[in-house]
Amino acid sequence: MKLKRSTVDALTSYGIVIAAFVIAQLLISSGSMSRALQGQMIPICVYIVMAVSLNLVVGISGELSLGHAGFMSVGAFTGAIVSTWLLGAFNMENTTLRLLFAIIAGGLVAAVAGVLIGIPVLRLRGDYLAIVTLAFGEIIRSVVNCLYFSLDAGRLYVSFNSPDIPGKMIVSGPAGTKAIKTIATFPAGFVLILFTLFIVLNLINSRSGRAIKASRDNRIAAEAVGVNVTKYKMMAFVISAMLAGMAGALYGLNFSTFTAAKFKFDTSILVLVFVVLGGIGNIWGSIVAAALLTVLPELLRAFSDYRMLVYAIVLILVMLATNSPVLRGLFARLANLLRGKGADAPEKGGISRV
């Protein structure tokens, strides 16, 4: 059987991600990667997952979400608590297993948050989702700021506004998490990227994915042919929230201490910038933009005080370049050459055309 183009494109994507991982691992083991850059590897993985999952909402289902960091936050704190609890209550020494459970828990709790937000909002037409998710991000931050979790003899204690709970603190209100075992690893991040790509690409190229895109392209026509628009917008939104929660759990377990302020509005916007710069609806673009823009501030250390200024200029240049018809034509020809179609075949896509 001839493989479908979408299948070929998906396999290519996995291949390139795996190749990038192998190269990065080789660089690390041969010692030719700076320590600073090595420290960026897990955040890169996290932001790639964040960008791809946000693209599912913004690009594929066509709804604007301004609170993606909120789901990341939910996942991060859930992950930190679950990991510490598993160690304290069950003596689970295996870090890989603990990380796995923490990531799953982070994803599930974030998905529940996604359902709670989606139920009222996604029934409405218009930009309500943007407003509500914006508020959600802020609410989560405020809630976590007065949330106290502690572990005493294998039992979890929780309280609001009062640090008077027995045992060792895990989450301590505005001070954030405390003395969390940093168990996140680069290979785990790599697996999470593959998992995300697997879910998102397979979803897009399925009956449900087509229904999501149809709801985006023309809501009225989609309903008229019997597509339950609310259900499919919900599906995209909840899956996106789940993936963000998983990324958050990985992110949280990369630091022994972090606060809720880490996941403020700026972080949501940063991820949105990755999506917009990479091209809305373009999964590949999200991956590249997230990876490059996460390491960029690190690479720009040479500019010291002018770092963020240069960063801004680079952002503007990238935006201009990706919108230039000349460059676009060049990319299109390149893509077609790679597919062996010849240079003058019209550009129809790859996973960018979704």
Add this chain to the structure above:
Amino acid sequence: MSERPKRRSTTKMVPMPSQAIIPERDVHDIPVLEARHLGIEFGGLKAVDDFNLTIGKTEIAGLIGPNGAGKTTVFNLLTKVYEPTTGAVLINGRDLHGLSIVQASKLGIARTFQNIRLFDKMTVEENVRIGLHNQIKYDMLSGILRLPRYWKQEKRQHEKAMELLDIFGMQDLADEVAGSLPYGVQRRLEIVRALATDPKLLLLDEPAAGMNPHETEELMENIAKIRDRFQIAILLIEHDMSLVMGVCEGICVLNFGRVIAKGTADEIQANPVVIEAYLGKKKEAAT
């Protein structure tokens, strides 16, 4: 109404107990559509009032009237875009009261739009596949995990979509992006997508708008072909009288939201009320 009809239906229309007329061949079946005293008000304005229409199981019916008469509003009432203020819509004897657009679609009502509404960025085949959304199903998890059910149903969807496209000579366009197609082909694709939902009643909103005479003639053939092949009923809104008179068996004329005449093409053309609605009152009847 001076255009000469290209063909004329010879269907015998018979009255129903409710005084509606439907084709004789359909009298033993439940009418596919019954609209009873349908009405809707927008802020006190009666856009449609006391609209009654019965369509036989395999009837091709026309809904005509001057601009602003309320024809598209009737379509929106039938497809549950609007909830009627008064009256009821029955599809195959089932009341649509309180149902959503999606539920109405599942009961077998499909439509095209006056302004084409395709999924522009998707391919022709994907557009038809979305029409098959409720016909050939599999759940989200089978899709993500690529379970055997995914491969089986995707194959069925592909085959069914190609079969439908083939009927309308569009099989070669399957991989084209829908938004890049010529106007007439886009209109045809919209019909194919509607047919993919396996409807009992197909509503066509100005299917010939913007078409040249040649395309219109092709459309007439296609409309007759759809009825014969799928054995479904079609209700169309159209301003092109050669098409309406040529292909429609029963015609309903709407003006200011009210039905002013019903009957066969001959009856409608001879009806002075209809002529007045279109051309205005005359001092003396021209012959």
